[in-house]
Ligand code: 5CA
């Protein structure tokens with residue numbers, strides 16, 4: 101252990117994050133010669149696959165179907181919907197040449213896929229009988245972000261963009277779809293142990309073209325909020341622009357209604373940031389490429405070392421055969437056990453099985469838990485059932501501790517001073533009673549230094565609360581935080 105790793109908490113979070121994704125060989129960032137573009141390395145790619153597998157499972161089981169659209173969209177497609185193109189105009193990368201020839205029609209690298217998908221929906225769907233239609237894809241999108249770019253968090257090529265696009269015959273159906281999407285994402289984040297708060301974004305912060313936007317925010321260890329997913333009710337914005345007309349049951353014709361919702365690499369950034377510690381990654385077992393690692397420990401006696409090695413292989417085989425866990429054994433004879441321990445700790449392997457001369461003689465195994473940094477010794481016969489309990493307990497504990505930390509950083513306040521204090525201390529998210537007027541929200545934001553995240557989907561406990569700006573009765577809470 102040569103260099104000391106940076107601390108995850110407080111101001112050092114950014115440095116810790118850069119350190120951990122590099123040291124655990126998850127993601128290479130900042131070295132590829134284009135800003136805002138990173139590389140998923142093999143170990144990171146495996147984590148990403150496990151996260152995507154869960155997401156696909158949730159989407160497929162709720163009637164979503166996976167598709168794959170071209171990366172390029174023509175200039176006129178992108179320009180078709182005025183509000184949308186305005187929202188993205190300063191973020192679009194353009195392809196202007198094919199070889200040496202200048203293209204007649206400029207092509208955009210998609211910043212998102214509403215226009216591409218709506219264009220094809222017009223050709224595919226005409227009747228209510230074909231609806232609802234729920235499509236999704238997992239692709240790269242490109243946004244020429246001008247705020248400071250960050251690995252996984254603010255990319256110019258977002259390589260893990262899961263975007264869903266749905267088409268419905270009525271406003272209400274699309275509204276229900278928003279709820280389904282919120283439910284799917286809630287289950288997804290719950291499973292990852294990523295705590296979140298769901299807010300209706302204020303009017304001035306909607307997705308370009310949407311009727312309304314619902315967003316999931318989590319908190320990074322430095323107290324700043326990170327938007328980890330959004331769900332948009334698109335109304336008829338795009339179906340009008342592209343003339344997607346649907347025959348309804350009563351034989352009338354109306355433009356279709358749409359929603360779209362997406363998550364990105366930010367989800368994996370959150371998984372890392374929320375569970376990790378100063379020693380490296382801490383992965384919930386479901387998302388750990390290696391769930392159990394067997395490390396044999398040599399003896400000073402060579403013969404005994406051979407016996408220990410064979411015993412360790414036995415342990416490995418037994419666990420892989422009987423448990424179904426992703427288990428590996430590290431038989432490297434050059435590396436010292438301490439080095440191996442260190443590496444698997446950085447990589448966040450949930451459980452390490454230490455098998456040395458003592459364990460060999462006793463017919464036991466020492467079980468080390470990455471999350472608690474604790475050892476216990478069990479009999480070989482009890483190992484598989486112990487592992488089942490331990491992995492389940494790790495999962496439960498990580499989730500509980502993440503949510504506990506999150507809840508403790510959400511502050512209901514009644515004055516601007518309190519709001520300001522919590523935000524300045526970079527403590528988390530504040531909820532301020534709000535009268536509903538835009539100008540009061542802007543003033544809250546100015547006075548507190550926090551960005552407006554929006555309002556709860558359902559509001560309770562408003563009795564007697566006043567907007568601290570104008571003194572009128574509050575109709576809801578405005579949430580504010582420093583953000584990424
Ligand atoms: N078409 C809609 C739904 S897919 C859409 O593009 N919505 S979005 O703009 O809000 O993006 C969806 C999610 O992607 C955001 O909530 C955010 O979590 C993530 N995201 C957006 N831009 C970036 C970026 N530059 N880097 C990493 N993640 C991003």
Ligand code: ZN
Pocket residue numbers: 534535536537540567568569570571572
């Ligand atoms: Zn007010």
